[in-house]
Amino acid sequence: METVLILIKQVLIMYALMFIGFLSYKKKFLSDEGAKDIGKILLNIVVVSVIISNLYVERTPEKTAELLSSSFISLICMVLSIFISFLIFHKNNRIAEFACSFSNAGFIGIPLVQATFGNSAVFYLTAMLVLVALLQWTYGVYTITDDKRYIDLKKVIRNPIVIAVVVGIVLYITQIKVPAIVTDLFGIINSLNTPLAMMVSGVYLAQSDLLSMLKKKDVYFICLIRLIVIPLVIMLVFRFLPLGNNTIKLAVLLAGACPCGANVSIFAQQYDCDYKKGIEYVCVSTLLSILTIPLIIYLATLFF
Secondary structure, three states, X not given: OHHHHHHHHHHHHHHHHHHHHHHHHHOOOOOHHHHHHHHHHHHHHHHHHHHHHHHOOOOOHHHHHHHHHHHHHHHHHHHHHHHHHHHHHOOOOHHHHHHXXXXXXXXXXXXXXXXXXXXXXXXHHHHHHHHHHHHXXXXXXXXXXXXHHHOOHHHHHOOHHHHHHHHHHHHHHHOOOOOHHHXXXXXHHHOOHHHHHHHHHHHHHHOOOHHHHOOOHHHHHHHHHHHHHHHHHHHHXXXXXXXXXXXXXXXXXXXXXXXXXXXXXXXXXXXXXXXXXXXXXXXXXXXXXXXXXXXXXXXXXXXX
């Protein structure tokens, strides 16, 4: 129960930050270009710093075992998300299939896991973040376009998250000593992750016609699948999985229970699909996740 209370507190703080971003855009303190620039800083600097610093830990047999088990658990999480989304939406709604397959494990998952389980728990999300990045640019692109020719492996390799994990793994394996001033700098940059991520999410909400979105029944069905059905199935499978400790399972489950990733609208627009649907799914699922994420984790603490 203590874990759930911590999570609820952090969720409320994060959504207060989102509201600040919402107001900042409405009051014209933050422009469209400004929000885009913050998003670039977040993806290319802050998230990269978070990943590298959390992989820069002492290499021990226990840590290596945790990394391997969390990688396998993350793979199961992603396979279940993609499989359920495929069964429900394939051929009928490709945007919804993409939206439900990939959660916002980076911008929302990382801050929540940090606050709920501690900074060190981001270590358990390493594989999850890589899988999301790799699969979005391969399977995700194919899902939206129905054409393998659009898959660009160069974009996968150049993805900041993939690069950050490679650097982090090298540091973990080699145990190269980094000057204290560098680790202190990373710590300062890492503290920007939660406020920037949630303020940018608030700007996305401010840019949309939220009241109109909330009246659309089909959006609620997508949210039901992304926020309730998929996390419950993942939780059920994790319960009987004889691998990893409960903290690893809860951290990965929390990331898997996050709302639709913002990339669904970006990818849809890039490939000339109905990106407005993607915006609707992202905005409404982000709003509703304030209720569903604590509920899922509460059930998981009872179930595990």
